[in-house]
Amino acid sequence: MNFLEKRILQDGIVKDGNVLKVDSFLNHQLDIRLFEQIGEEFKRIFKDKKVNKILTIEASGIGLACIAAAKFDVPVVFAKKTQSINVDGELYSAEVESFTHGTKNNVIVAKRFLTPEDRVLIIDDFLANGCALKGLIKITEDAGATVEGIGIAIEKGFQPGGDIIRKMGYDLCSIAIIEEMNSETGEIIFRKREEK
Amino acid sequence: MNFLEKRILQDGIVKDGNVLKVDSFLNHQLDIRLFEQIGEEFKRIFKDKKVNKILTIEASGIGLACIAAAKFDVPVVFAKKTQSINVDGELYSAEVESFTHGTKNNVIVAKRFLTPEDRVLIIDDFLANGCALKGLIKITEDAGATVEGIGIAIEKGFQPGGDIIRKMGYDLCSIAIIEEMNSETGEIIFRKREEK
Numbered sequence: 001m002n003f004l005e006k007r008i009l010q011d012g013i014v015k016d017g018n019v020l021k022v023d024s025f026l027n028h029q030l031d032i033r034l035f036e037q038i039g040e041e042f043k044r045i046f047k048d049k050k051v052n053k054i055l056t057i058e059a060s061g062i063g064l065a066c067i068a069a070a071k072f073d074v075p076v077v078f079a080k081k082t083q084s085i086n087v088d089g090e091l092y093s094a095e096v097e098s099f100t101h102g103t104k105n106n107v108i109v110a111k112r113f114l115t116p117e118d119r120v121l122i123i124d125d126f127l128a129n130g131c132a133l134k135g136l137i138k139i140t141e142d143a144g145a146t147v148e149g150i151g152i153a154i155e156k157g158f159q160p161g162g163d164i165i166r167k168m169g170y171d172l173c174s175i176a177i178i179e180e181m182n183s184e185t186g187e188i189i190f191r192k193r194e195e196k
Numbered sequence: 197m198n199f200l201e202k203r204i205l206q207d208g209i210v211k212d213g214n215v216l217k218v219d220s221f222l223n224h225q226l227d228i229r230l231f232e233q234i235g236e237e238f239k240r241i242f243k244d245k246k247v248n249k250i251l252t253i254e255a256s257g258i259g260l261a262c263i264a265a266a267k268f269d270v271p272v273v274f275a276k277k278t279q280s281i282n283v284d285g286e287l288y289s290a291e292v293e294s295f296t297h298g299t300k301n302n303v304i305v306a307k308r309f310l311t312p313e314d315r316v317l318i319i320d321d322f323l324a325n326g327c328a329l330k331g332l333i334k335i336t337e338d339a340g341a342t343v344e345g346i347g348i349a350i351e352k353g354f355q356p357g358g359d360i361i362r363k364m365g366y367d368l369c370s371i372a373i374i375e376e377m378n379s380e381t382g383e384i385i386f387r388k389r390e391e392k
Contacts, residue, residue, distance in 0.1 A: 029309040030258075030272040032265040058255035062226075063262040063272065069228040070266070076226040076259065113225040 003037055004153065004176045005190050014181045014188060018128075018156070026153060027060035027125055032067065038175060039068035042123065042151040045173050049148040051121040053077060055114070055140060057096070057107055057132050061124040064153060068123055077114065079107040079136060092142045094135035107132075109139050116144035127152040127174060130161025137170070154178065157191045199233055200349065200372040201386050210377045210384060214324075214352070222349060223256035223321055228263065234371060235264035238319065238347040241369050245344040247317040249273060251310070251336060253292070253303055253328050257320040260349060264319055273310065275303040275332060288338045290331035303328075305335050312340035323348040323370060326357025333366070350374065353387045 001009075013021040025031040051072050056065035057079045069076045079094075082105065090111040097104045114120070122136045133150065140147050147170055155162045155174035158181075165172050177191040197205075209217040221227040247268050252261035253275040265272045275290075278301065286307040293300045310316070318332045329346065336343050343366055351358045351370035354377075361368050373387040 023306065024309070028273065028276065028306060030262060030265070030274070032262060032271055033269070035262065036266065059258060059274070059276070062255060062258040063274075066226060066228060066231065066259040066262050067266065069226070070232065070263065073229070075228055077224065078226070078255070078259075080224065080255070110219065110224060113220070 001190070002175065002193070004034070007031075007034060008154065008176055008178075009188060012188065014183045014186050016183045018159070018181075020154070020156070020178065020181060020188075022154065026064075030063045032063075035064055035067040038064060038153055039071045041175055042068045042121070042173075043071040046121055046149045046151065046171075049121065049171075050119050051148050053114075053118045053120050053145075054123055055079070055109070055120050055136055056123050057081075057136060060126070064125050065123045068121075068151065072121070074121075077109060079109050079139060081105045081107055092139040094138045096135040097129075097131045107135050107139070109143075111143065114140065114143035114145050118143065118145035119148045120145050121148055122150045123152075125153045127155040127161050127165075127172075128159045130159075130164050133161060133165055137165075137168075149173065151175075197386070198371065198389075200230070203227075203230060204350065204372055204374075204386075205384060208384065210379045210382050212379045214355070214377075216350070216352070216374065216377060216384075218350065222260075226259045228259075231260055231263040234260060234349055235267045237371055238264045238317070238369075239267040242317055242345045242347065242367075245317065245367075246315050247344050249310075249314045249316050249341075250319055251275070251305070251316050251332055252319050253277075253332060256322070257328075260321050261319045264317075264347065268317070270317075273305060275305050275335060277301045277303055288335040290334045292331040293325075293327045303331050303335070305339075307339065310336065310339035310341050314339065314341035315344045316341050317344050318346045319348075321349045323351040323357050323361075323368075324355040326355075326360050329357060329361055333361075333364075345369065347371075 091108040150172040152174040157177040179191040180189040287304045346368040348370040353373040375387040376385040
């Protein structure tokens with residue numbers, strides 16, 4: 001069992017409706033020492049990729065993306081959920097449905113921050129149905145940039161996102177993949193991860 | 197002129213309506229090397245404070261807060277803009293108006309992540325009218341926690357937020373304070389910062 005799986009067992013709470021609460025360390029309160037470990041692990045996994053930019057989506061992906069970016073020594077671009085008056089010019093956009101919030105958002109990236117020369121590592125904290133990830137992939141490819149890899153902290157393996165994206169041929173690696181969880185017993189079973 | 201002021205002159209763009217676009221390095225594309233410098237500067241400025249937690253607000257404050265938190269070796273808590281089904285239990289909340297977006301949001305922090313023992317450094321990327329900051333101060337004090345200091349990357353000194361919060365007695369330090377800017381000429385004049 002790896003460091004993140006141990007932490008999920010220790011502090012994660014399984015709730016009704018396939019909700020895993022990890023807000024004490026991953027997406028409300030952020031354990032930066034844990035983020036450093038996750039960032040190091042992404043660096044190890046994707047060490048052979050020529051990554052020059054990390055792409056994520058607001059809000060909870062940003063912290064992990066920034067700590068990982070410090071390991072790769074590259075900038076971060078985050079896709080924004082609404083069009084702000086501060087983002088003008090041409091935009092790449094994708095529609096993203098949030099599993100957690102039950103809402104649809106248009107996410108946008110200013111065109112000047114993604115170019116055909118960019119070799120992108122996509123990072124997010126969670127992968128469930130894969131909607132956010134598909135939006136980030138679409139934006140990267142609309143820009144003519146290359147998806148070098150996808151690094152996820154926690155994947156819900158019993159939801160379809162991960163399998164769909166792997167079948168599309170992307171190099172997706174999740175540090176913890178939850179195979180099953182039970183809100184009555186609180187039990188969490190992880191998928192055995194292929195060594196990389 | 198310090199490193200951040202230089203960068204603002206180099207890459208910031210003054211737009212109509214008192215908008216300073218710094219989205220190429222601060223709040224859409226994030227220059228992580230610059231963030232490391234800002235984090236080091238916060239660490240230097242607040243070295244005598246016993247900070248055990250960094251508080252920020254989604255979305256664009258999160259990256260800077262996380263990189264700074266790595267310097268302080270403390271966790272980050274970020275105030276969330278909407279109540280998600282993943283945040284239950286008791287909440288601290290404050291109403292925050294966004295200068296950039298022209299919207300009002302309720303921001304929330306789960307009560308279990310801020311306690312009377314917490315000594316909080318509040319960090320944000322921008323300070324203009326001070327609404328977001330006042331919300332974070334209110335939440336910290338509602339929790340009975342202590343505001344040890346407030347670190348801001350860019351303050352618009354010609355808007356009232358900074359002066360109001362300093363008059364309230366808080367130890368607020370902005371790395372770059374814009375005294376004047378002109379959207380016709382593109383000129384930006386910085387306030388001379390008191391040495392700390």
